[in-house]
Amino acid sequence: MAEEEVVLFAVSGGIAWVTLNRPAKLNAVNAAMRAALGRAARMAAEDAQVRVVVLRGAGPRAFCAGADIHEFDEVPSAAEARQSRMTARWLQPLEELRKPVLASIHGYCLGGGLEMALACDIRICAEDASFGFPETGLGMLTGVGGSQRLPRAVGTALAMDMMLTGDRISAGRALTAGLVTRIVPPAALAAETEALARQLAARSPLALAFAKEAIHAAQDLPLQDGLRLETDLLSLLLNTPERITAVRAFGQMPGLEGGSGNPEADHS
Known part of the structure; x- marks a missing residue:
């Protein structure tokens, strides 16, 4: 430079x-x-x-x-x-x-x-x-x-x-x-x-970008508007290949037997 x-x-x-x-x-x-x-x-x-x-x-x-x-x-x-x-x-x-x-x-x-x-x-x-x-x-x-x-x-x-x-x-x-x-x-x-x-x-670049967007917005938006933005951003992520691969890998990790057995069902 x-x-x-x-x-x-x-x-x-x-x-x-x-x-x-x-x-x-x-x-x-x-x-x-x-x-x-x-x-x-x-x-x-x-x-x-x-x-x-x-x-x-x-x-x-x-x-x-x-x-x-x-x-x-x-x-x-x-x-x-x-x-x-x-x-x-x-x-x-x-x-x-x-x-x-x-x-x-x-x-x-x-x-x-x-x-x-x-x-x-x-x-x-x-x-x-x-x-x-x-x-x-x-x-x-x-x-x-x-x-x-x-x-x-x-x-x-x-x-x-x-x-x-x-x-x-x-x-x-x-x-x-x-x-x-x-x-x-x-x-x-x-x-x-x-x-x-x-x-x-090692994490999804799009998920990180959306997390940053949501957190920054939280400083200015009313709570209900922020919750809607979070839902919109999550909806955009749900069908991405990275999200699907990560969830499948997470479900195969040892020590998760006490949960539902389905990380997607455990999502809140």
């Missing part, structure tokens, strides 16, 4: 490994990285071999320490600044992927780095990870969804605390708060991330 390889993209075994590659700058986000990340997401979307995407940071110190503040200059007006931000929704290709996206987090995960992680579906982190939004201390606000996704992930109270104070939270507190769902020793992060990615890659 161009722009001095600020984002690395590699596909192996159905997994697209997307690596933020500015380790000397703690993988701080600059214009080149924003452009390259969008391209990487589009490449993953268009590659039929890719079933899962993993986002990670190069080097031992950080997933991503946020925006590269050396790129911030004075803007002519608030209106021009807003227009610039509106036309630079660089996380959109990542968050719109229908394939599962994992964030594999170590070290610093701050500012724009945390916004990237929040745009992913599952967040797994090492015990050395720390999370925070320092923007208000710099006279700024999050710019690509942090103020909207953080309260959805951890609740309003902790989101207020983190964003107003700029204080960081540890991996342990992030796990307790629901910001991440898995925490592992630093030395085990790569292996655990790959194992999780391979587990997802």
Whole structure:
């Protein structure tokens, strides 16, 4: 990829490994990285071999320490600044992927780095990870969804605390708060991330895409509308070859004798 390889993209075994590659700058986000990340997401979307995407940071110190503040200059007006931000929704290709996206987090995960992680579906982190939004201390606000996704992930109270104070939270507190769902020793992060990615890659891509769609919709739809969407999506899956094969394989697993003997009949 161009722009001095600020984002690395590699596909192996159905997994697209997307690596933020500015380790000397703690993988701080600059214009080149924003452009390259969008391209990487589009490449993953268009590659039929890719079933899962993993986002990670190069080097031992950080997933991503946020925006590269050396790129911030004075803007002519608030209106021009807003227009610039509106036309630079660089996380959109990542968050719109229908394939599962994992964030594999170590070290610093701050500012724009945390916004990237929040745009992913599952967040797994090492015990050395720390999370925070320092923007208000710099006279700024999050710019690509942090103020909207953080309260959805951890609740309003902790989101207020983190964003107003700029204080960081540890991996342990992030796990307790629901910001991440898995925490592992630093030395085990790569292996655990790959194992999780391979587990997802073995599942039906269409079922995973529909599950993502239903869960995202649940944040906005009234319950009855969400239930109808779930039913519609399930109906589309029932006659797919992958679903039929998976159910037959499940029914042949040992230890299921206590059920009905028919996994389809057990479906609720």
